[in-house]
Amino acid sequence: MSTVPTIKLNHGGVEIPIIGYGLGTAHFKRAGDETLDPAITTATQTALSVGFTHLDGAEAYGNEPELGLALSSSPQYPRSSLFITTKLYKSISSPSEALSTSLKKLGVDYIDLYLIHAPFWDENEKGITIEQAWRELEGLYDKGLVKAIGVSNFGIEELERIRKVARVLPAVNQVEYHPYLQNPELKEYHKNHGIVTAAYGPLIPITKGAPGPLDSVIEELSKKYNKSATQILLRWAIDDGNVVITTSSKEWRMKEALAITEFKLDEEDVEKIRTVGKEKRHRIFWNKEFKE
Ligand SMILES: NC(=O)c1ccc[n+]([C@@H]2O[C@H](COP(=O)([O-])OP(=O)(O)OC[C@H]3O[C@@H](n4cnc5c(N)ncnc54)[C@H](O)[C@@H]3O)[C@@H](O)[C@H]2O)c1
Numbered sequence: 548m549s550t551v552p553t554i555k556l557n558h559g560g561v562e563i564p565i566i567g568y569g570l571g572t573a574h575f576k577r578a579g580d581e582t583l584d585p586a587i588t589t590a591t592q593t594a595l596s597v598g599f600t601h602l603d604g605a606e607a608y609g610n611e612p613e614l615g616l617a618l619s620s621s622p623q624y625p626r627s628s629l630f631i632t633t634k635l636y637k638s639i640s641s642p643s644e645a646l647s648t649s650l651k652k653l654g655v656d657y658i659d660l661y662l663i664h665a666p667f668w669d670e671n672e673k674g675i676t677i678e679q680a681w682r683e684l685e686g687l688y689d690k691g692l693v694k695a696i697g698v699s700n701f702g703i704e705e706l707e708r709i710r711k712v713a714r715v716l717p718a719v720n721q722v723e724y725h726p727y728l729q730n731p732e733l734k735e736y737h738k739n740h741g742i743v744t745a746a747y748g749p750l751i752p753i754t755k756g757a758p759g760p761l762d763s764v765i766e767e768l769s770k771k772y773n774k775s776a777t778q779i780l781l782r783w784a785i786d787d788g789n790v791v792i793t794t795s796s797k798e799w800r801m802k803e804a805l806a807i808t809e810f811k812l813d814e815e816d817v818e819k820i821r822t823v824g825k826e827k828r829h830r831i832f833w834n835k836e837f838k839e
């Protein structure tokens with residue numbers, strides 16, 4: 548089994564594996580559901596067994612206990628070989644308590660990457676501003692409880708609010724990112740400030756965003772590289788300069804996803820997907836219809 552390549556974050560030597568396994572969309576549980584779902588633990592154990600080293604969880608997914616069980620039942624994958632992300636949102640008023648709860652549920656003593664899940668909370672209702680929340684995450688980082696800190700679903704405006712008060716800049720912004728949602732201004736901002744873009748929803752052009760102008764391009768490139776449409780899109784996310792987060796409960800799909808570490812798209816094909824992708828815009832998450 549080949550190991551997943553990593554890229555360096557802007558925080559003291561921390562490296563993030565370029566592809567992550569998501570616990571959010573295929574596996575989340577209803578808020579308040581305390582019963583353990585063994586299918587989530589099994590899927591996560593399978594993800595580890597096929598070679599995923601980067602797991603993407605969140606307080607909001609309600610399944611940190613299942614992720615914790617998968618970790619404790621897989622001692623052959625030592626903590627130091629894994630990269631674990633979790634996120635806070637509902638508990639944004641008290642980041643330190645939220646982290647303690649997540650650590651307990653996950654059964655680990657540190658998190659590799661701790662993210663603010665989204666910037667959309669009501670600051671009056673929650674009694675905390677984006678700037679204050681960030682300073683709290685910096686405190687958790689100083690204590691070594693989280694190896695890197697970052698954000699998710701932040702735009703330039705919210706990133707600027709952080710930058711103005713930050714001692715430590717976000718290492719990552721995890722956003723919906725695929726050929727039909729490229730947001731070049733945000734990408735440029737990330738590049739200028741050393742922020743890694745972690746792309747979720749990378750397969751939207753062939754799932755909820757299909758059909759579209761990329762269909763024939765993806766088909767042509769599938770033939771050229773002898774790779775599936777899924778692999779072309781996941782590889783595009785990497786070759787476009789991002790970390791990619793994907794998911795599936797099926798072992799063959801997990802292997803299909805990991806196999807993208809074995810090939811690379813030619814620059815002209817990366818550019819072709821960029822150019823044709825810009826002909827359509829399609830956003831799924833955190834729009835008016837999205838219910839968390
Ligand atoms: N931070 C956030 O707000 C946020 C939002 C969404 C997702 N995420 C994270 O990203 C992870 C992945 O998100 P995603 O579900 O959008 O990922 P994705 O776009 O990679 O889609 C994965 C889904 O596509 C299916 N799929 C794969 N190939 C296919 C094909 N050829 N045809 C049809 N279906 C195919 C898979 O079976 C799976 O159900 C989540 O689990 C979560 O961890 C984070």
Ligand SMILES: OCCc1c[nH]c2ccccc12
Nearest residue numbers: 571572575576607608832839
């Ligand atoms: O991060 C994926 C989007 C998301 C935000 N909050 C959630 C709760 C349950 C499932 C998905 C989400």
